[in-house]
Amino acid sequence: MNYELIAFALFALLTLASAVGVVLMQDPWHSALLLGVALLSVAIHYVMLAAEFVAMMQVLVYVGGVLVLITFAVMLTQRDDSDTDEVVQA
Numbered sequence: 677m678n679y680e681l682i683a684f685a686l687f688a689l690l691t692l693a694s695a696v697g698v699v700l701m702q703d704p705w706h707s708a709l710l711l712g713v714a715l716l717s718v719a720i721h722y723v724m725l726a727a728e729f730v731a732m733m734q735v736l737v738y739v740g741g742v743l744v745l746i747t748f749a750v751m752l753t754q755r756d757d758s759d760t761d762e763v764v765q766a
Contacts (some may be wrong), residue, residue: 688721690717691718704750705750708743708746712739715743719732722734
């Protein structure tokens with residue numbers, strides 16, 4: 677068996693599993709982390725195709741930029757329910 681085929685199959689499985697996890701996760705923080713895993717595994721596919729420049733742009737633009745933006749949005753919009761319960765009871 678060819679090692680490139682095995683590596684491609686493993687990273688394809690990782691990409692599909694993390695993409696399904698992005699959709700099925702209840703917590704937006706875990707969904708954002710799985711999106712990062714999916715985007716990084718797509719960059720690995722680009723490296724396997726000998727497109728290193730496209731892989732670096734994938735990491736810089738999508739993983740570095742878009743994922744950081746999503747992370748800030750999740751951190752700024754998440755509500756802490758324990759604080760509101762204390763205010764209501766007081």
